[in-house]
Amino acid sequence: MLFKARSAAVYGIDAHIIDVEVDFSGVVMDKEIFNTVGLPDAAVRESRDRVRSAIKNSGFDIPPTRITINLAPADIKKEGSGFDLPIAIGILGAYGALHNKDISNFLLVGELGLDGTLRAVQGMLPIAIAAREKGIKNLVIPASNAREAAVVEGVDVYPVHSLSEVRELLNSASLGAITATPLRVEAASLLDELEHFPYDFKDVRGQQVAKRALEVAAAGGHNILMIGPPGSGKTMLAKRLPSILAPLRFEEALETTKIHSVAGVLDSDRGLVTHRPFRSPHHTISDAGLIGGGMIPRPGEVSLAHNGLLFLDELPEFPRNVLEVLRQPLEDGTVTISRAAMSLSFPARFMLAAAMNPCPCGYFNDKSRECMCTPPMIQRYVSKVSGPLLDRIDIHIEVPAVQYKELRGGSAAEGSAEIRTRVLAARERQHARFALPRHGEPERTKGSPRAASKPIFSNSQMNTQQIRTHCELNSDAERLLERAMQQQGLSARAHDRILKVARTIADLGGEQDIAVKHIAEAIQYRTLDRSYWA
């Protein structure tokens, strides 16, 4: 008897529904023969041995015949071990070991151990989303994957532990009532939990300029580079950046969770990424590790940082080719990975924070210690960070060593919670500015680019036209910017970055118009590269 089970294959960060059809010939032989058709990869082919043992060790006696397994549609690339369960259930169904005639309302995914227990597979969140889109109501999946699937509303997720348990569940469904209870996760409320951060800005003494710059960066989603001698607190400051970022919105959390789910790095107790990710890969990382890659492309650090923060400490220590691959995601918010087999895109919209010493010894420009480096050495060192990469970083600041007096000073520093309140207020202003016009509302005037371009959420994401619309300058501010451009030879790209940062500074001040002081501060954040890279 031909029997059909439904399952799903993950492709990039999306999943497709796959039908698993099983049939067998009536002739009993010495040993059963599996035929798999429909583009199965090596992992699917390997599954036959696990499936065979799992069925036997779950107490089912299957007479040996020729078994044909078809995975359809054939043109979708299938990989991974998640087809074990639907194949095993398909075989049981074909041999009449199930009461059910039709299980098309069930989606089955899971790897089988030889003893018939179920193991987690990657990408369960996109699979649950695909099930909902296709109107498949019930998801039967390994218990250790259940939470990530259960954040999706509109599907019932049944966590199961073994092949026999799945059979019992399906049999109970054939009698008209499923005996198991689906897992419920109130996903949206996970995000409301009080956020806890391990590091707080109140621990950082002095460093007012750096803290201010980080606040501006957090408020507008701007990339930031910190330069200073060893021990000045750059790493310490960066680790505190997550504590002042706006909380994740639910749609953002889903997007980021999908990526973590596909990469297999999701915390199975939570099921949903509830905080903006903070990724800080070491400088020994490969370009595939950073950008993504592999035979079947997997997301890299830039995608794991999607909707969060990518921190690159000791920036010049990263190999140049690794740094260069950052340019595409910094520009487009996505990465494309091309392999012989396929080409895939992953989202990669993150805020970049980077830190570096000014020279090999670390003490160039330091007040208290002498620098041992020659000018060519310094030049060679900083030029590892290329002009185009530098250009994509909105804010550059110097982080000098803190003086002893300040370090020991009595007055307590401002804490993250207070800074974050201001960041959130500035974010609110940006949301109001970039909100899509609601249904029935007339489109705003001034050739608004809203309708045409994709939605944006922060000042850093403005395109040239949006900059023109939202960053108008009065004549004084215009003159100041013009003079700075001429005197410091700033590029057109730097010009746009200054305007965006000035917009954020005005938003932090709660001001509608960009004033001279906002432009002046924004220019300061672009002048450092002159002294090091000129």
Ligand SMILES: Nc1ncnc2c1ncn2[C@@H]1O[C@H](COP(=O)(O)OP(=O)(O)O)[C@@H](O)[C@H]1O
């Ligand atoms: N402004 C500061 N306030 C308090 N402690 C500081 C400060 N700057 C540095 N420190 C101390 O020095 C240590 C080294 O700082 P770190 O962030 O690693 O420096 P860097 O990354 O610039 O080399 C920190 O862990 C912290 O204990």
Ligand SMILES: [Mg+2]
């Ligand atoms: Mg450091």
